[in-house]
Amino acid sequence: MSLTLYFAAGSCSLPALVGLEEANADFDAVRMVLPDGDQRRPEYLAINPRGRVPALVADGVTIAENIAVLTAIAQRFPEARLLPLQDLLQLARAYELFAWFASGVHVAFAQVARPERYTSDRSAWPALAAGGRANMLAAYAEIDARLEDGRPWLLGQDFSLADPYAHVFFRWAGRLGIDTADYPAFAAHAKRLQARPAVKRALAHETSDHTLTPA
Numbered sequence: 001m002s003l004t005l006y007f008a009a010g011s012c013s014l015p016a017l018v019g020l021e022e023a024n025a026d027f028d029a030v031r032m033v034l035p036d037g038d039q040r041r042p043e044y045l046a047i048n049p050r051g052r053v054p055a056l057v058a059d060g061v062t063i064a065e066n067i068a069v070l071t072a073i074a075q076r077f078p079e080a081r082l083l084p085l086q087d088l089l090q091l092a093r094a095y096e097l098f099a100w101f102a103s104g105v106h107v108a109f110a111q112v113a114r115p116e117r118y119t120s121d122r123s124a125w126p127a128l129a130a131g132g133r134a135n136m137l138a139a140y141a142e143i144d145a146r147l148e149d150g151r152p153w154l155l156g157q158d159f160s161l162a163d164p165y166a167h168v169f170f171r172w173a174g175r176l177g178i179d180t181a182d183y184p185a186f187a188a189h190a191k192r193l194q195a196r197p198a199v200k201r202a203l204a205h206e207t208s209d210h211t212l213t214p215a
């Protein structure tokens with residue numbers, strides 16, 4: 001099976017990259033440069049008409065949206081144990097986090113960083129941003145509290161793709177002027193995550209030359 005992941009540095013495509021690296025998958029990684037508008041180029045819109053990353057192309061078929069992409073990677077490489085596929089309750093917990101991350105936390109961040117997505121009325125942007133920031137603070141507190149019992153990973157003893165997904169938001173804290181030192185358990189989780197060889201390899205893709213529009 002041929003696999004190509006379209007991703008962008010510093011974006012929510014990190015867990016997909018981590019998943020493929022954790023699985024030691026044979027895949028091509030194409031780095032999209034969002035500030036340059038790569039996501040709106042016709043050649044990318046032909047792959048993902050929504051113009052967002054991540055997009056995973058498996059044997060010529062596009063899978064978009066993080067939850068679908070992460071599910072596809074975890075199912076394709078079951079031996080990598082990227083999701084607790086055999087444990088119904090733990091799997092439900094993983095999807096609970098995925099759904100909250102995609103439809104709650106990510107959306108709260110976008111209210112701050114991308115208010116134009118919600119309304120063209122600029123006078124509403126400060127209120128949107130304030131609400132988004134408050135929701136992000138609540139999300140950091142919730143993730144921190146979940147890890148406070150000393151568990152290494154969000155689901156407990158076992159790593160899952162919920163961990164690099166949460167790390168996306170940890171990385172975005174600086175863009176919100178939020179000090180991650182206020183969330184010590186989440187900060188320890190970030191350190192633990194970054195120590196994983198697969199995460200190091202995933203992060204290395206962020207500076208690769210494999211771009212949609214090579215110079």
Ligand SMILES: N[C@@H](CCC(=O)N[C@@H](CS)C(=O)NCC(=O)O)C(=O)O
Nearest residue numbers: 011012039051052053054065066102
């Ligand atoms: N619901 C989508 C959101 C994807 C998304 O918004 N990705 C951002 C990067 S974190 C993006 O591609 N932004 C480009 C843009 O908005 O132009 C998912 O969960 O995959």
